[in-house]
Amino acid sequence: MADRHHSGLLAIWISLISNIILTALKIAAGLVLASPVLLADGVHNAGDIIATVAALTSSMVSKKPADDDHPYGHGKAEVVASAFVAVILVLAAFWIGIQSIGALFKPPGEESWLALGAAAISLLWKQALYIYTIRVGNATKSKSVLATAYDHLADVYASLAAVIGIGLGLLGDRLNWDWAAYGDPIAGIVVSLLVLKLAYEIGRDSVDILMERNVSVEKLAYYEALIRTADNVKRIDRVRAREHGHYIIVDVRVGVPHDYTIQQGHDISRQLKKLIMDYDPDVVEVMIHLNPWEPSAYTPHV
Template identity: 55%
Template sequence: MAKQAPSTWLTAWIGLISNFILTALKIIVGVLFNSTALLADGIHNGGDVIASIATLGSMKVASLPADKDHPYGHGKAEDIGTVVVAIVLGFAGVYLIYESVHALFLAPHQATIWSLGAALVSLIWKQILYSYTISVGRKMRSKSLMATAYDHLADVWASLAAVVGIGVAWIGQLFSIPFTEYGDPFAGIVVSLLILKVAFEMGNKAIQVLMESSVSDEVKQGYQTIICSLPQVKRIDRLRAREHGNYILIDIRISIPGTLTIQEGHDITRYIRDTIMETYPDVEEVLIHLNPWYAEDQQPPDKSVPPSKENEGS
């Protein structure tokens, strides 16, 4: 539940400021030169400004320490921010499809070198932003930055469609090639579908975390290997692990020989916990419950304390 690193905040602020600048650039050039693709892409970038603000807000909340009302921390705030970004992307994708289809039934506007230049600037700028943000997001394991990076990637596709569409129309005007003026809206439709795909995958993963879904079987198998490496562990009765924002919480119930002392049981749990957390840096907490185990030819001692209902079926 550590605070966000300075590089994480810097990356988020760079994304927000860049989106402000690109939104203004695309809308102004799109209006001045009647570029439907550039104007639609500019409005799409306006949605990215909202997404960037949501990223900063969710990172701020997620960095708060655990408290009485949130004993497991505020890590899920980043998943909520990811859902917001996915929703913004979804609306942007639907809007771009509408604009692209609508443009097919309108008289095409003249393509200009200025519109093409603005689209190229956006394409290069967003590609640099995507590469930088995805690198920092993976290094810091920040889901908010990862969502922002994929938002930048969707912008790369949208800008690429604008470059191709405007470029084809511009070349078509120079050489009088028929139907090239409709390259822009057709490219816009394809890219819009890709944006919707990214929005669905991003939102679905974040919602699964918010719904307390388990980690993958492959990851759990790694935990099991560590647990079973101790000969004192006779059985794994239960193993549960779930994502909580940027970290993972694990709940383990194992059986060890009932003849071991409390100190020996404590040492076993400490070894399992420390080894898992050293092997998997994204694990924040490991809770381990011990059950007594006896061989078939052994009998458990008489119990002076009746078992609780919770442990009777263990």
Template identity: 60%
Template sequence: MFKGNNSNASIIAVWISLISNVILTGLKISVGFIVKSPVLLADGFHNAGDVIASCAALISMRISKRPADEDHPYGHGKAEVISSAIIAIILGMAAIYIAYEAISAFFEEPAKGSYLALLIAFISLVWKQVLYVYTIRIGKLTNSKGLIATAYDHLADVYASIAAVLGIGLSLIGDIFSIHILSYGDPFAGIIVSVFVFKLAYEIGKEALDILMEKTVVQERLNDFANLINLVPEVKRIDRLRAREHGHYILVDIRASIPGDMTIQEGHDISRKIKKIILENHHDVDEVLIHLNPWYEEES
């Protein structure tokens, strides 16, 4: 399991995300009201949802780092997956909201462009891109589902900010050159962005649901586990091999056959060998549960 500095890095990344989202929410909503920019206001309210998502990620990551106890013998790793599901729901709602606002804009008088709104949208675009690169790197390093979901939330914000920059920019160009149709560039961009955001929500939600439903890890990973088990010479056959993600770590279940004339102590030593070789080669594996079956020569 990931511990120490990696764990601290993920917590710091979420705190940075939370503080950034609070600042951006305040900036966008306040400037949006001042310059009467619907797209900036919509983006600001979207960021308000990100504040909730960041809080959920922070709380879940703290819970997931708790050690196993009597009530939770397999640890608390799935807490992060729950936060991923929450983020997926928030992103899905944001996508619907962005699409609704974009479609509604076609039936209203287009808003005037604002250089201040354009500046704030551009700052948000750059800021969120930096946050995405930073959090996705830390998230993958620590295998933190909550942080990876937060990173994709930042990516969704990048898409939304691109739409805001394009929409406000086109409005300004339309105002300057009296091209009325350009004033509707924002809703067009908004609809496209809503599709991207909804796609992200679906992917994050599907992964979270797969883990909560204890879907097995990919076959390549199982094959790797099997190859390692077969390196233990006493193992005659792998009867069953299963593995599942439990948040930021993996649990492995093994049933293997060893010579039936071996003692309990020898079987215990073989179990330790199997566990040791898997843990040494897969640092994201937290627990290896092994059941040994007797094997006899006539079975070969």
């Protein structure tokens, strides 16, 4: 768990430093080259700095141990940050869309090869960051790292739109294609829709976790299958499990023979907890409630 935490923090720190460098380069290049595309992309990247700082802060908070005020730990801090990133992406999507639509009604600007090169570097850099952070996010189950990865993906879309738009402008100048001068705003509109879709997916996942949605049906079914292998578990009354950021909490209610001693019940509880936690390393807590079972009784206890 400590190695996961270190890997996740490293990925977010790399993302933060990269976003700061890219924001400065894009805004500087946009001003020097008089490229509205790069300037807009740089302003958009500035929002990524805020989102990454939120992800970094939440990742550090989420690893704090449980305390009296937060007995289940601080894992949901990452989910809150993920929801915040979704809001940032929604704002970015609307901003890109509005700017792109407005550009359709303005005289097209002149593009340069330097601007194309800057946009291409940003595209490759962000693509590399996305691949790196999505792998770390999937390996660590960190919601804040995954949100950072999807934020990079949104930037990949934006940089790709800049490359296409600037490239079409340069090609249009060479081939006298007047329509090509509007390639950038058209690509920007498409990008805004893609970013909005990303924001919806991140936001939906965050809301589901905050509302304590059950884990997948397949995972619950496997938990039940494990419980059925335990000695002297006569009935499964209920199995629930919820994500709490980067870890899972499981709630189990089972029936055991009514004449068992407290020690026997305790041993069964320990066996069930070990079965589930050995199968799924993401589970950090298994809360088990034992109900009395009699051979003639079929009504589940609650």
